[in-house]
Amino acid sequence: MxxxxxxxxxxxxxxxxxxxxxxxxxxxxxxxxxxxxxxxxxxxxxxxxxxxxxxxxxxxxxxSNPNGNGELSSLAGLEIRQIEGQAGAPVTTVAESGRHQPEIDLIRIHEGDRAVLVPRATRWLGRRYRVGVELVAGDRVRRAGFLPEAAEKRFASPLDELRARGVYVSVPARITGTTRPFGVDLELAGLAQLDEGELSSR
CATH class of the missing domain: 1.20.58 (Methane Monooxygenase Hydroxylase; Chain G, domain 1)
Structure with missing residues (x-):
């Protein structure tokens, strides 16, 4: 990427x-x-x-969907590869979730528990490409932040290869906290398949 x-x-x-x-x-x-x-x-x-x-x-x-900042308006028309959770798997905390508290709160209210990872996402008016984290609850999709740097370095390239084919990856997500500021934890253990080429070859 x-x-x-x-x-x-x-x-x-x-x-x-x-x-x-x-x-x-x-x-x-x-x-x-x-x-x-x-x-x-x-x-x-x-x-x-x-x-x-x-x-x-x-x-x-x-x-367009995603738009120029890599934000999704819906999942309609997108191919989503869903990665299931694993018992006892470690979690990764989403970066910059503090900037997206209203969006996270909306998904929390509607009990969303999945997140779609969107490569080539940017902050508003930003140029640096990141991997955006889009929380999903039913037909609602909202930006929650970005993958932290370590996870981005590992997974950005294989995720971007899938994006070029119109494919996006969904991972388990959990919103933490009962009041603002909320956090978001992702379970990324299943993304190891990306390193091994299993998802990208399907």
Missing amino acids: PRSKPLLAWEPLPYIVLFVAALALSTARPDSLPVVFWSVAPVAALALVYFILSLARERRLRE
């Missing part, structure tokens, strides 16, 4: 490009610096076209 989202796919970039182009155009007036103005004007026009095309692309990504 790549380390980060390509710069041209980074959501804030079109706004930055348009701002810089507008600023450059505003400082070069045709009556005082005509050569500079007519050099900058075509670049500003191209920046505007790039901005419009980027907005259209961003809209398509928002409507």
